[in-house]
Amino acid sequence: MPNSxxxxxxxxxxxxxxxxxxxxxxxxxxxxxxxxxxxxEPYHRVAFENDYxxxxxxxxxxxVSTLYHIHTLPSVVVELTKSTILSEELGQPLPAPxxxxxxxxxxAPYDETPLTHRVTNQGTNVFHVMDIELVKPNTGDGLSAxxxxxxxxxxxxxxxxxxxxxxxxxxxxxxxxxGNNAYLxxxxxxxxxxxxxxxxxxxxRPLGAGEFLFLPARASVKLTPRAKDxxxxxxxxxx
Numbered sequence: 001m002p003n004s005x006x007x008x009x010x011x012x013x014x015x016x017x018x019x020x021x022x023x024x025x026x027x028x029x030x031x032x033x034x035x036x037x038x039x040x041e042p043y044h045r046v047a048f049e050n051d052y053x054x055x056x057x058x059x060x061x062x063x064v065s066t067l068y069h070i071h072t073l074p075s076v077v078v079e080l081t082k083s084t085i086l087s088e089e090l091g092q093p094l095p096a097p098x099x100x101x102x103x104x105x106x107x108a109p110y111d112e113t114p115l116t117h118r119v120t121n122q123g124t125n126v127f128h129v130m131d132i133e134l135v136k137p138n139t140g141d142g143l144s145a146x147x148x149x150x151x152x153x154x155x156x157x158x159x160x161x162x163x164x165x166x167x168x169x170x171x172x173x174x175x176x177x178x179g180n181n182a183y184l185x186x187x188x189x190x191x192x193x194x195x196x197x198x199x200x201x202x203x204x205r206p207l208g209a210g211e212f213l214f215l216p217a218r219a220s221v222k223l224t225p226r227a228k229d230x231x232x233x234x235x236x237x238x239x
Contacts, residue, residue, distance in 0.1 A: 003149045033067060035090060035116050038131065041069040048214065052182050052238045054133040054198050055212065056120075060085075064129075065120040071110040072134040076161055078186050080210050083127040083200040086120040097122050100129070101207075102166065103188045103232055107158045128210055130186060134160045136239060143239055152176070152235065159239070166223070166233040168192070173224045183215040184237045185223075190231030195222040 038044050038056060043066050054073075060066060068090050069094045078236045079100040086097045108115070121127040143162055146154050146189040151174040166185075168174045176183065178197070185194070187207045194207045200217040207213060207223075215221055 009119065028081060035068040035070050038069045039069050041067050045067065046214070049135075050214065052088040052134070052136050053184055053214070053236075054135050055184070056131040056133065058127075058129045058131060060119060060121040060125050060127040062121055066118045068116055068118045071108065071115045071117075071131070073135065074111045074136065074158075074160060075108045076132040076163065076236060077108055078130040078132065078188075079104050080128040080130065080186075080188060081125060082123075083125065084113060084123040085127055086122055087117050088120070090116040090118075103234060104202075105155060105163050105234055107156065107161070107163075109158075118156065130212070132236065134238070136160065138239075141239070143237060147176065147237065148178065149177065151214075159217060161239065162237040164235040164237070166235050167224060168223050168225055168231045170225050170228045170230050173222055175222045176220060176235065178215055178218045178220040182217050183219070183221070184236040185213045185215065186234045186236070187211050188234060190229035191226040192229065192231045193224045193226060195224070197221070 011221050039046055043058055043060050045052060045057045047057040080102055080112050082099070082101055084099050086095065088094060138159055142159065143157070146162060147164065151168050152164045152166050157163070157164050166174060187209050189209050194205045194213055194217060196203045196205065196213065196215060198216065205213065213221065223231065223233065
């Protein structure tokens, strides 16, 4: 078992049951309140925060709209459900709805172009997405060489973060080696065990869809699917 200092370095968010939802209001009839910072929007919950990232976990029930809220930090958006959503920018024409799929990711340079919007879940299931704010300032030192291991494919790269798609079939495993950068691992589908290694010690954690694991620099992780599950993940390599 890890000692207490190692345990504090690793965080696993286990979502046994979704958060209690605020009571929905009808955006067509209710007055529009002033926009709030994203962290103060009721459907946006800060699940984890350190010197690298602030993980904002978002659950929006069907047919419900968020408050207008403001994004100002560079962010990575990770979609976790198949959903139909409407993103309305304040003062802009109403856009067309869009469909998102589990595992889709994008980089959002909100530090360069802030966004004030509200999101409506137009589907019939709960919309789950992670908004991962990159809180570490740009000091110009960049990322080390990209990780190249079977099962991992780099999706894109920006100055503060590199995103990988990771797929591990049932009966297989994937080892992410230690490096000079920290990682944030988000499970998209399937059930697996994550064996996190740091300073000669290994911690085993279960990992299900919608959960995440933070690993400090020079930590490794071995991903092993459970039972007959094929597993997909998003791995963010953090500056």
